[in-house]
Amino acid sequence: xxxxxxxxxxxxxxxxxxxxxxxxxxxxMFDYFLWYKKYPAExxxxxxxxxxxxxxxxxxxxxxxxxxxxxxxxxxxxxxQPGDSAVYFCAARTRGSNYKLTFGKGTLLTxxx
Amino acid sequence: DGGITQSPxxxxxxxxxxxxxxxxxxxxxxxxxxxxxxxxxxLRLIYxxxxxxxxxxxxxxxxYSVSREKKESFPLTVTSAxxxxxxxYLCASSTPGTGSALxxxxxxxxxxxxxxx
Numbered sequence: 001x002x003x004x005x006x007x008x009x010x011x012x013x014x015x016x017x018x019x020x021x022x023x024x025x026x027x028x029m030f031d032y033f034l035w036y037k038k039y040p041a042e043x044x045x046x047x048x049x050x051x052x053x054x055x056x057x058x059x060x061x062x063x064x065x066x067x068x069x070x071x072x073x074x075x076x077x078x079x080x081q082p083g084d085s086a087v088y089f090c091a092a093r094t095r096g097s098n099y100k101l102t103f104g105k106g107t108l109l110t111x112x113x
Numbered sequence: 114d115g116g117i118t119q120s121p122x123x124x125x126x127x128x129x130x131x132x133x134x135x136x137x138x139x140x141x142x143x144x145x146x147x148x149x150x151x152x153x154x155x156l157r158l159i160y161x162x163x164x165x166x167x168x169x170x171x172x173x174x175x176x177y178s179v180s181r182e183k184k185e186s187f188p189l190t191v192t193s194a195x196x197x198x199x200x201x202y203l204c205a206s207s208t209p210g211t212g213s214a215l216x217x218x219x220x221x222x223x224x225x226x227x228x229x230x
Contacts, residue, residue: 006155009153034218036218036221041122041201041223041224041226042223042224043117043119043203043205043221043222043223043224044156044203044219044221045221046218046219046220049218089155089156091218093218100158100161101218101219103148103155103156103157104155105153105154105155106155
């Protein structure tokens with residue numbers, strides 16, 4: 001049973017427009033959510049995170065929104081740039097589990113010039 | 114610079130052979146992890162270790178073994194019992210999940226692509 005779901009395998013956006021990547025979760029015990037970016041043949045790199053006690057966190061062009069009642073979070077990238085083209089993974093930590101993250105399957109974002 | 118080093122970047126193995134993937138970190142992180150990535154499958158946890166000389170199975174541990182004799186090192190052995198070992202393997206590390214460490218989650222290595230020939 002997949003606890004972190006990224007239902008869109010891919011997303012294509014024009015340069016300068018907004019990219020919105022979505023993530024749904026089923027486990028109410030998740031208390032921290034993170035987004036990672038991954039280029040082919042490389043390890044994922046941390047992008048942005050949000051605690052479950054917040055509903056928004058912003059860092060430059062990246063904003064993560066959390067809707068706890070809907071068990072949904074989204075990553076907004078504004079404006080999108082060609083260098084943002086990568087696979088984006090949503091991950092979640094279970095409350096009380098200091099170490100273990102659960103990852104979604106990822107969404108491939110392509111930003112077209 | 115601190116980071117995680119995985120070696121080799123590419124590895125070829127004959128069927129029936131065991132092979133060991135290296136993972137070394139100089140971040141002074143307590144916890145280390147091994148993940149496997151397959152197309153369309155995302156990241157799946159193989160093993161993780163919270164402290165030296167201790168490790169736990171993840172979601173797909175069958176056919177794999179690990180050791181954690183040093184804080185800096187967490188090698189993964191892919192044994193002949195692993196039915197489908199061809200994949201991209203990622204090692205990661207983290208400090209205990211509080212404060213700034215939790216905000217940044219894991220630090221990943223650059224991965225090892227294992228191919229069975």
